[in-house]
Amino acid sequence: MKTNTDLIAKLEQTIENIPDFPKPGIQFKDITPIFLKPELYEDIITDLVDFSRGKIDAVCGIESRGYLFGIAIAVALKVPFVLIRKAGKLPPPYIGQKYELEYGSAEIEMRKGQIKPGQRILIHDDLLATGGTTEAAAKLVEKQGATVSQFSFLIGLEALQGEKRLQHFNAEVYSILNY
Ligand code: AMP
Secondary structure (H helix, E strand, O other): OOOHHHHHHHHHHHOEEEEOOOOOOOEEEEOHHHHHOHHHHHHHHHHHHHHHOOOOOEEEEEOOHHHHHHHHHHHHHOOOEEEEEEOOOOOOOEEEEEEEOOOOEEEEEEEOOOOOOOOEEEEEOOEEOOOHHHHHHHHHHHHOOOEEEEEEEEEEOHHHOHHHHHHHHOOEEEEEEEO
């Protein structure tokens, strides 16, 4: 495996920063160029798998970019993958968790029974911004009697202090690249 420094440098070169998208003032991090580089994708998965090996019983991925890497992590570690979706997309039975956005609120859902009480869960998404979505995902996991052991991301936006918001879960937090 390549050193993490190499991986960080390659990610920095590959991820595109799009200013003022989708709203003025937002620096949008576009991860789609990663998929043009299969070897880089492989190195990312190796790195994320190394972080979670031996520490988790299932992976929960957050719609939709959390699926792109989350499924590969789960398959490599031979543990189940559970989809966390935006409200209204999953058939019943499901459970939901509301959370606050800058304006208004949103809700995410998960099929009931797909994670089991006592399981150690990795919550994975592409990017940690304010932490609102991830925190809601973690509450959804805890509501089902499982434990959030780890959070992983490709990118962390440090200025938004999302990590602070996740502190009370007492889980490990890892972002490959921080801005
Ligand atoms: P948050 O709940 O604020 O942590 O937002 C996290 C979710 O919003 C993730 O699923 C990201 O994919 C997306 N997101 C937030 N900010 C950005 C950004 N600057 N660039 C790309 N995606 C973002």
